Amino acid sequence: MAKEHSLIGNKGIDDLKWAQDLLERDIVESLQKINGELEKSPEELKAIEKINFYLNQELATVGLDAVIVVEPERIHFLPQEIYKQEVLKEHQDSPGIAYGAIHKALINVNDSSNRLVKYKTILHEMVHLGSFIKLQIKADTKDLYLLRAGYQNYHPQEPVHEHFGGLNEAVTDLITFRIWYRNREALMKEFSISQEEVAEAKPASYEAYFQVLVKIIKGVASQNNLVENKIWDKLVKNYFTGEVMFLREVEKTFGKGSLRILAAMGSAEKVNSEENYKKQSEFFSNINEERRQELAKEILSEQEWLKYQERRN
Numbered sequence: 390m391a392k393e394h395s396l397i398g399n400k401g402i403d404d405l406k407w408a409q410d411l412l413e414r415d416i417v418e419s420l421q422k423i424n425g426e427l428e429k430s431p432e433e434l435k436a437i438e439k440i441n442f443y444l445n446q447e448l449a450t451v452g453l454d455a456v457i458v459v460e461p462e463r464i465h466f467l468p469q470e471i472y473k474q475e476v477l478k479e480h481q482d483s484p485g486i487a488y489g490a491i492h493k494a495l496i497n498v499n500d501s502s503n504r505l506v507k508y509k510t511i512l513h514e515m516v517h518l519g520s521f522i523k524l525q526i527k528a529d530t531k532d533l534y535l536l537r538a539g540y541q542n543y544h545p546q547e548p549v550h551e552h553f554g555g556l557n558e559a560v561t562d563l564i565t566f567r568i569w570y571r572n573r574e575a576l577m578k579e580f581s582i583s584q585e586e587v588a589e590a591k592p593a594s595y596e597a598y599f600q601v602l603v604k605i606i607k608g609v610a611s612q613n614n615l616v617e618n619k620i621w622d623k624l625v626k627n628y629f630t631g632e633v634m635f636l637r638e639v640e641k642t643f644g645k646g647s648l649r650i651l652a653a654m655g656s657a658e659k660v661n662s663e664e665n666y667k668k669q670s671e672f673f674s675n676i677n678e679e680r681r682q683e684l685a686k687e688i689l690s691e692q693e694w695l696k697y698q699e700r701r702n
């Protein structure tokens with residue numbers, strides 16, 4: 390995979406060397422077959438090859454000349470029961486998972502005969518693999534910690550304390566959708582995908598997050614006199630480059646503290662109920678400051694609410 394990770398740490402060059410070696414070793418190990426892994430059919434191999442092509446086409450569309458190559462060996466097809474053993478409890482029912490730092494994805498292969506559903510999952514996870522990754526070097530314990538994956542932020546000491554997980558999934562879905570939409574006719578023909586399969590496959594894996602993002606883009610565009618499509622393009626580009634200019638625009642548009650609301654979307658710390666999405670959606674479509682304040686209190690965990698208020702004062 391011709392993609393560099395950004396390694397940070399305030400250490401000397403020797404420390405960087407061990408970190409690079411460690412990462413390299415894990416990246417090579419990710420190619421190895423998992424016990425019980427399913428063989429890929431020639432059609433599935435062809436789909437992965439196509440997805441690589443489309444992914445690079447998407448990069449070019451937003452003005453990037455980086456090249457992503459995901460070898461098919463990095464995408465592990467696992468029967469459901471093996472998938473459940475391989476991933477953490479909270480991910481056991483997910484259709485797939487990507488480990489961006491080590492270039493590895495697992496696909497939860499169930500009995501669904503809908504190939505489009507399967508290919509969309511592979512595409513979604515491969516998009517994750519292409520996203521910007523930042524790792525922290527810990528010289529004392531000779532460890533590497535994930536700090537960023539796309540828009541998602543992790544805290545090195547508290548891995549459950551993550552931010553912008555929902556935004557990250559929404560952008561991953563967006564890229565998946567753009568690729569599908571642009572190439573749908575060719576893909577349907579090449580893989581003889583039926584209209585029924587298309588009708589069955591959901592447009593997004595994380596519909597609720599995506600709807601919140603739509604509200605945000607509309608708000609940012611209208612308040613700053615910007616073209617919506619340009620913002621979408623930038624959002625995609627920054628998912629791969631790691632720039633976070635967009636987040637500043639969000640705060641400028643929706644007020645100080647509003648990033649806490651966006652950061653909390655999809656966070657493991659607070660129950661992400663249907664009701665909470667509605668509140669987030671309302672937060673980003675409401676221009677009344679007072680109402681936003683009320684909503685913020687309801688949406689955020691106690692700790693985040695305190696930080697929200699600090700930011701406002």
Ligand SMILES: [Zn+2]
Pocket residue numbers: 513517558561
């Ligand atoms: Zn995802």
